[in-house]
Amino acid sequence: MDAGRDERSVTPQSEDFSAWYNELVLRAGLVDRGPAKGTMVIRPYGYRLWELLQAELDRRIKETGHDNAYFPLLIPESYLRREAEHVEGFSPELAVVTHAGGKELEEPLVVRPTSETIIGEMMSRWISSHRDLPLLLNQWANVVRWELRPRMFLRTTEFLWQEGHTAHAGEADAMRETMLALGLYEEVARDIAAMPVVPGEKTAGERFAGAQRTFTIEGMMRDGRALQAGTSHYMGTNFARAFDISYTSAEGRLEPCHTTSWGMSTRMIGGVIMTHGDDKGLVLPPRIAPYQVVIVPVGRGGEEVLAEARELAIRLRAAGVRVHVDDRPHLSPGYKFNDWEMRGVPVRLELGPRDLAARTALMARRLTEHGKEPIPLDTAPGVLPEVLDDFQALLLRRATAFRDDHTRETGDWDSFTEAVATGWALAGHCGDPVCEEDIKARTGATPRCVPLDGPPFSGPCVRCHAPAAYGKRVIFGRAY
Amino acid sequence: MDAGRDERSVTPQSEDFSAWYNELVLRAGLVDRGPAKGTMVIRPYGYRLWELLQAELDRRIKETGHDNAYFPLLIPESYLRREAEHVEGFSPELAVVTHAGGKELEEPLVVRPTSETIIGEMMSRWISSHRDLPLLLNQWANVVRWELRPRMFLRTTEFLWQEGHTAHAGEADAMRETMLALGLYEEVARDIAAMPVVPGEKTAGERFAGAQRTFTIEGMMRDGRALQAGTSHYMGTNFARAFDISYTSAEGRLEPCHTTSWGMSTRMIGGVIMTHGDDKGLVLPPRIAPYQVVIVPVGRGGEEVLAEARELAIRLRAAGVRVHVDDRPHLSPGYKFNDWEMRGVPVRLELGPRDLAARTALMARRLTEHGKEPIPLDTAPGVLPEVLDDFQALLLRRATAFRDDHTRETGDWDSFTEAVATGWALAGHCGDPVCEEDIKARTGATPRCVPLDGPPFSGPCVRCHAPAAYGKRVIFGRAY
Numbered sequence: 001m002d003a004g005r006d007e008r009s010v011t012p013q014s015e016d017f018s019a020w021y022n023e024l025v026l027r028a029g030l031v032d033r034g035p036a037k038g039t040m041v042i043r044p045y046g047y048r049l050w051e052l053l054q055a056e057l058d059r060r061i062k063e064t065g066h067d068n069a070y071f072p073l074l075i076p077e078s079y080l081r082r083e084a085e086h087v088e089g090f091s092p093e094l095a096v097v098t099h100a101g102g103k104e105l106e107e108p109l110v111v112r113p114t115s116e117t118i119i120g121e122m123m124s125r126w127i128s129s130h131r132d133l134p135l136l137l138n139q140w141a142n143v144v145r146w147e148l149r150p151r152m153f154l155r156t157t158e159f160l161w162q163e164g165h166t167a168h169a170g171e172a173d174a175m176r177e178t179m180l181a182l183g184l185y186e187e188v189a190r191d192i193a194a195m196p197v198v199p200g201e202k203t204a205g206e207r208f209a210g211a212q213r214t215f216t217i218e219g220m221m222r223d224g225r226a227l228q229a230g231t232s233h234y235m236g237t238n239f240a241r242a243f244d245i246s247y248t249s250a251e252g253r254l255e256p257c258h259t260t261s262w263g264m265s266t267r268m269i270g271g272v273i274m275t276h277g278d279d280k281g282l283v284l285p286p287r288i289a290p291y292q293v294v295i296v297p298v299g300r301g302g303e304e305v306l307a308e309a310r311e312l313a314i315r316l317r318a319a320g321v322r323v324h325v326d327d328r329p330h331l332s333p334g335y336k337f338n339d340w341e342m343r344g345v346p347v348r349l350e351l352g353p354r355d356l357a358a359r360t361a362l363m364a365r366r367l368t369e370h371g372k373e374p375i376p377l378d379t380a381p382g383v384l385p386e387v388l389d390d391f392q393a394l395l396l397r398r399a400t401a402f403r404d405d406h407t408r409e410t411g412d413w414d415s416f417t418e419a420v421a422t423g424w425a426l427a428g429h430c431g432d433p434v435c436e437e438d439i440k441a442r443t444g445a446t447p448r449c450v451p452l453d454g455p456p457f458s459g460p461c462v463r464c465h466a467p468a469a470y471g472k473r474v475i476f477g478r479a480y
Numbered sequence: 481m482d483a484g485r486d487e488r489s490v491t492p493q494s495e496d497f498s499a500w501y502n503e504l505v506l507r508a509g510l511v512d513r514g515p516a517k518g519t520m521v522i523r524p525y526g527y528r529l530w531e532l533l534q535a536e537l538d539r540r541i542k543e544t545g546h547d548n549a550y551f552p553l554l555i556p557e558s559y560l561r562r563e564a565e566h567v568e569g570f571s572p573e574l575a576v577v578t579h580a581g582g583k584e585l586e587e588p589l590v591v592r593p594t595s596e597t598i599i600g601e602m603m604s605r606w607i608s609s610h611r612d613l614p615l616l617l618n619q620w621a622n623v624v625r626w627e628l629r630p631r632m633f634l635r636t637t638e639f640l641w642q643e644g645h646t647a648h649a650g651e652a653d654a655m656r657e658t659m660l661a662l663g664l665y666e667e668v669a670r671d672i673a674a675m676p677v678v679p680g681e682k683t684a685g686e687r688f689a690g691a692q693r694t695f696t697i698e699g700m701m702r703d704g705r706a707l708q709a710g711t712s713h714y715m716g717t718n719f720a721r722a723f724d725i726s727y728t729s730a731e732g733r734l735e736p737c738h739t740t741s742w743g744m745s746t747r748m749i750g751g752v753i754m755t756h757g758d759d760k761g762l763v764l765p766p767r768i769a770p771y772q773v774v775i776v777p778v779g780r781g782g783e784e785v786l787a788e789a790r791e792l793a794i795r796l797r798a799a800g801v802r803v804h805v806d807d808r809p810h811l812s813p814g815y816k817f818n819d820w821e822m823r824g825v826p827v828r829l830e831l832g833p834r835d836l837a838a839r840t841a842l843m844a845r846r847l848t849e850h851g852k853e854p855i856p857l858d859t860a861p862g863v864l865p866e867v868l869d870d871f872q873a874l875l876l877r878r879a880t881a882f883r884d885d886h887t888r889e890t891g892d893w894d895s896f897t898e899a900v901a902t903g904w905a906l907a908g909h910c911g912d913p914v915c916e917e918d919i920k921a922r923t924g925a926t927p928r929c930v931p932l933d934g935p936p937f938s939g940p941c942v943r944c945h946a947p948a949a950y951g952k953r954v955i956f957g958r959a960y
Contacts, residue, residue: 032602034552035559036589041602044547044617051548067524068531072514073553073591073622073638074575079515092582095554097591100575101626109516111553111577111591122512122521131810137524142553142622146581158553330611 038150089209200449282344299352431469518630569689680929762824779832911949
């Protein structure tokens, strides 16, 4: 940081996006570093964000017929070995309990990195007839994956998530489920987090360990990089065969189930920060902002102003607004303005003796293109929900425009390398993993997804000029 | 089990209470056994119970000014050693991660058995001034304690809970907090779980490892045993000194904080089962019953009855009732009646062609002292919330009467041993740990608590006749 910079400000995005992020998550009070390598403490402000996002997702998961359940944290090591690709994918990241109750265990227990194996084992006990299908389960849980290059929210040794796990009588039903879950993620990202994500399918090299098909929603961060914000996997019968998840059909035949799994995690918080934040700090979408409105008493109004601020807060709360009165007596209004800007509160209301006399408050939106404007105290509870809805819509428009401005259809290698230096390239690709690796080595960009709604494309590969695979252009970008 | 008994029924409580419990939790679909020793899978029906209880407790925790946060699962082993009593108490129960990311760790990590140490470490970073106090935190999390004699919900290697952790400027404020948390637990147990618990203080021998004072709520199960259903601890400055949690007072002096912690866990589900259940199965308090009402189509009404059942369900749902239509075509009404009795649904509505003609449904309450009675379909949405409230109140009255019937004030050893064989004894006790041990060895009974509202008592110890301590009678009982 520059020596001249306010100690509570953060490095500008344009100077060092990564430093901006790392400083901001700490200064905005979202997280702190945990003692074990790569772990994070989620502080109340960050956890409330997660709770609000979680509530929206949980409601949708339940409404679509899934039941929450809870499976053990500790999984016998041998379970992971039953699905060959799965164990290969996760082995390097495992944390292993070797001692418990003062003794060495006969079989080590793995701290779950994901729960396909233990849930598969239980599904095999619970499913016998076609009448038991579909089995639609979800779990909210912590998981542990040892991270060599941890980063708060994005890659932490322990993170929180939900993992859906379902079993079906056939491929068609399982694929419907896979796409349903992806649709929930897209909806929550767009409508709640104001992140205009692209739903698409991963190429073979980016698939989940053990999956037959992996789908993703990809968001663009303000440095042009992609963030995988949720994934949904069709497992085919891979796990069903490994864990003997089978059912007797109506015709009396024993058949393997087709399973899916899908997850969204605290990583989404990182996505929100990097989609909307600016040099002043966080910019939070109202639908998940812990405080949607903060009221800051200003001037020398003393108790009278404070009483009015509290009264206004009560009326706003009754209108369904999450509001906070910053009554800290030892801090100046200017300090508080900066503080709440850093913490991304969508709307600030300033209230002083002169405002009180005029029966108004001075409203400042977090993205201040309109400047401040007075709003009448009496009608504020009616007006603010609309202001917040507008702010939510503005964030989505702004992020969509940014994403579109930084996405280019590219036919030749030069424009491709230019595009992925600052954003995404839509390009034909041959589908050969060797060519994928070559592109990654030269540009840092990887295929993010084959977008579901991409128009047909049958030209050459942008790198090797062989005929393009997938029938559409692929999104390439550098990624988190 | 008797050879002649229906395979879906359970051993009667009177025959073998423990077998009744162990069979019931599996048959009612609450849990299944996990693969690692002493772990449990919480199935959707059991997890929904937990979610409903959790929502009630979480709301109260937030309303009293506490913020949720999340701290890492894995704690450096050295943290536990900083508080001598704490490490001594928890060492035998620890699960230890020694390897991660393919390597042996330099310092082993403990899977949290409770989070005083890691939260204490963070509090010491976050607190510097008296303005930072009180710091009121809560965490919903899984914890692991290696159990030698596990039992579903009551003692499992992994369980779910909330743990409140707070820091205060002095003893008075910390003690207020300790009692506030105990009050929340008492309220949730009584008003939500219909468990008439006794709040009281633990004797020295039953204190939490590292606490200065431990308070508890104790419920009586239907076999007369006590269940500790929630605890609240005043730590004094023990953890503050171990983790350097201190603040600068308004007068500029550096002072240690006074801390508290308090927890309620999935153990409460075991308490609900053993407080209300009977030989037919679970009996669930409506306020946490996953389904408060189940509608079972009967007779040969076919689609017409089913359509009416679904329509009724929609109207009941709109009235705030959690209702389920059992439309499984391959099962008989009799099977379904038994099934929902086993699963403890408070109210069953039977709906057949004749009921439909009379525009009524036949209502059966789970405790059938009233028999079945017809209720008009049109007014059902108005009537059922009242029926459910009455049922909730009935459960609390019934459990209170049972508890009172099985609690005796005892002055002499013979009546004491008789009382603790079937319930609780209120008895004078000298407070000497050796005498406590002697009583336990002879009767299996331990001091459950010194009840907060017990009348003054100054007679002799029921066992050794030395003068009684505590100024009141102590509750003794065998316990889970």
